[in-house]
Amino acid sequence: MKVVVTGGAGYIGSHTVQCLRRRGMAVHVFDDLSTGHRAAVLDAEFSELDLRRRDAVAAAFAAVRPDAVIHFAAHCYVGESVVNPRKYFEDNLATTLNVLGAMVDTRCRRFVFSSTCATYGDPIRVPIPEDHPQHPVNPYGESKLFIERILHRYHEAYGLRFAALRYFNAAGADPDGRLGESHDPETHLIPLIIRAVLDPGFSLTVFGDDYPTPDGTCIRDYIHVTDLADAHVRALDCLAATDGSFALNLGTGHGYSVLEMIRRLEAIAGRPVQRTTGPRRAGDPPVLVAAADRAAALLGWQCTHSSIDDILATAWRWHQAPRF
Numbered sequence: 365m366k367v368v369v370t371g372g373a374g375y376i377g378s379h380t381v382q383c384l385r386r387r388g389m390a391v392h393v394f395d396d397l398s399t400g401h402r403a404a405v406l407d408a409e410f411s412e413l414d415l416r417r418r419d420a421v422a423a424a425f426a427a428v429r430p431d432a433v434i435h436f437a438a439h440c441y442v443g444e445s446v447v448n449p450r451k452y453f454e455d456n457l458a459t460t461l462n463v464l465g466a467m468v469d470t471r472c473r474r475f476v477f478s479s480t481c482a483t484y485g486d487p488i489r490v491p492i493p494e495d496h497p498q499h500p501v502n503p504y505g506e507s508k509l510f511i512e513r514i515l516h517r518y519h520e521a522y523g524l525r526f527a528a529l530r531y532f533n534a535a536g537a538d539p540d541g542r543l544g545e546s547h548d549p550e551t552h553l554i555p556l557i558i559r560a561v562l563d564p565g566f567s568l569t570v571f572g573d574d575y576p577t578p579d580g581t582c583i584r585d586y587i588h589v590t591d592l593a594d595a596h597v598r599a600l601d602c603l604a605a606t607d608g609s610f611a612l613n614l615g616t617g618h619g620y621s622v623l624e625m626i627r628r629l630e631a632i633a634g635r636p637v638q639r640t641t642g643p644r645r646a647g648d649p650p651v652l653v654a655a656a657d658r659a660a661a662l663l664g665w666q667c668t669h670s671s672i673d674d675i676l677a678t679a680w681r682w683h684q685a686p687r688f
């Protein structure tokens with residue numbers, strides 16, 4: 365089985381590539397290194413490729429001829445998408461359409477897609493089930509929802525089968541310490557909390573402490589990146605064994621507030637997190653927690669690394685000695 369992983373030099377992509385390689389699969393990464401790292405690709409084949417270049421994508425697929433594709437490559441900053449929606453609509457859609465077109469042309473019919481809980485928008489039910497209405501509140505989430513809709517059409521017309529995996533908050537680092545999260549700029553909570561311990565010149569801003577939650581700060585569902593990676597490999601197995609396509613939440617079903625995360629990291633680090641409180645950020649729902657049972661039932665998947673202390677401890681270890 366030969367798998368193309370787009371965005372395989374990025375955070376979740378690189379952990380998934382490692383998981384696929386450990387399963388003995390041939391993996392070819394296509395990545396333009398705009399936010400990813402060549403060193404994160406480890407022992408997979410690698411081509412530096414900007415997926416917005418349609419002819420180059422077609423040629424790369426014709427040369428590699430994969431059996432399946434896992435598509436991580438995207439812009440993924442919610443705030444940036446609000447001020448620059450053009451970048452998100454043009455690039456996230458063009459890259460995906462180029463990949464899907466090349467798949468249709470080379471008769472590759474299995475596609476695993478990085479979708480997001482941001483497609484749900486402000487939830488009217490928590491935990492959020494997969495059949496919850498999808499009304500994204502920012503262009504990033506909207507670009508991902510458009511792609512989910514395109515996938516349904518490509519399934520009907522071309523027989524392309526897909527798994528749309530809606531991640532909640534990816535977090536943590538490879539337990540062996542070879543891979544971790546390294547974004548610039550960083551917008552995710554856990555790396556920022558750790559920076560506020562390690563960098564005396566940096567203070568974490570907690571956005572809002574007056575939400576309708578027990579301690580007033582936002583609650584999120586954190587899922588370990590190693591568990592996410594495992595779910596992608598299982599989704600590929602599932603697409604190989606069945607005729608259908610499916611959309612699944614990937615979360616734990618448990619939520620933690622920003623203040624709980626800070627206190628737990630302080631306990632692990634034995635040092636204080638420098639912080640201030642700022643106003644709420646527009647578009648931040650108070651609580652985002654997955655209904656997580658469908659993925660467990662369909663994929664036979666269980667989170668084995670996603671206790672909140674494992675997530676924080678692996679991230680803490682990585683950020684003290686990042687390899688890239």
Ligand SMILES: NC(=O)c1ccc[n+]([C@@H]2O[C@H](COP(=O)([O-])OP(=O)(O)OC[C@H]3O[C@@H](n4cnc5c(N)ncnc54)[C@H](O)[C@@H]3O)[C@@H](O)[C@H]2O)c1
Pocket residue numbers: 370371372373374375376377394395396397398399400401413414415416435436437438439440455459478479480481530531532533534535547
């Ligand atoms: N991190 C999260 O919590 C989270 C949550 C929900 C969904 N997602 C989705 O998961 C995917 C991966 O997220 P991540 O956190 O690993 O991001 P990341 O930025 O670390 O990885 C994205 C990768 O895609 C590559 N890329 C971007 N544009 C490209 C292009 N035009 N051509 C080729 N490569 C390109 C980047 O260089 C990078 O290696 C994204 O699609 C994101 O929307 C992430």
